[in-house]
Amino acid sequence: MEQSGTSSLLQGAVQDLASCVVSALRSGDHARAAAPERAADGEAEGLALAAVRVLGADAMLPSTLLPTPPLPGELAVFREAVEAYPPGADAAPTVLWSHWAMRRTLWRLDPGHADGPHREPDAAWLEDAPWQLLTHQLAVLAALAVPGEDCAVARAAQHRPVDVARGFVRAVRRRDWRQAAGAGRWLTLLEGVPQTLGLDNGLDFVELMGGQDPLVALQVSAARLTRTGVFV
Incomplete structure (x- = not known):
């Protein structure tokens, strides 16, 4: 029951994040975009990071497709999600590629504070x-x-x-x-x-x-x- 509830919360967080990205893409208003600001509550912060990881590089899509730089807060959350969820040794190819895409996006948006992505999977x-x-x-x-x-x-x-x-x-x-x-x-x-x-x-x-x-x-x-x- 607890696992099911957690899964539902994560699905909701992913959909909320995706809705924010859609709003930013449609309006060009970057203030309505992408990764959430850091949450004060630890559980909420963990959920936010997990949602960013599920959405992957698309969490920063407004900064990729629109001529506006990312906000510092959302970039920090995205960076933390990249670092918090590295793929395991037995990860599926799609998981490896999703993580690679996130690292590449982070490097593009913040080259002074991020290493380039590792070799392509x-x-x-x-x-x-x-x-x-x-x-x-x-x-x-x-x-x-x-x-x-x-x-x-x-x-x-x-x-x-x-x-x-x-x-x-x-x-x-x-x-x-x-x-x-x-x-x-x-x-x-x-x-x-x-x-x-x-x-x-x-x-x-x-x-x-x-x-x-x-x-x-x-x-x-x-x-x-x-x-x-x-x-x-």
Whole structure:
């Protein structure tokens, strides 16, 4: 019962944080953005750090896509989340990549006080992955779908635009709005996406059907900013 309650609190904290990111992306008002300020209560602070870790590099997405620097408080919380939750020795590839993305984001936003990310994790498992698995994994790693990012995961996506497009359509048909939004975000960065996909209309539909979920809204908002070229 206690574990279930903690899980519910964390899910709520992640959704609240995602809502703040969405508000900042849509309004350009950085004061409404990203990582929370440090909490006075220890339990609340731990929950806030865990929420940042779950959202990953997207917790700082307004500072990545908008021409405004991060606030000192949110940057401090993000840095603490990076340090507090290193991946374990048996961590899944997506966990390793998520942590790598957070370290890279921290280094970009605060290069004077952060080391660069370690060597990229392995991404060989994506090269021959079936298109369904590829789309699922890319959606999980959608925080890496930012303009100018050059890493093995981004290159794997760039080599398979048609497969990602197929995965996007499949996710929409299955009403998996989170996966559809994450795949759509990647598609805004890829060359060779079939024109028949109708990505803009597809993103509109995903937003309409799943936009009440802040995690869906975050991905769609990021995709729109990338699509229109409104980013740093």
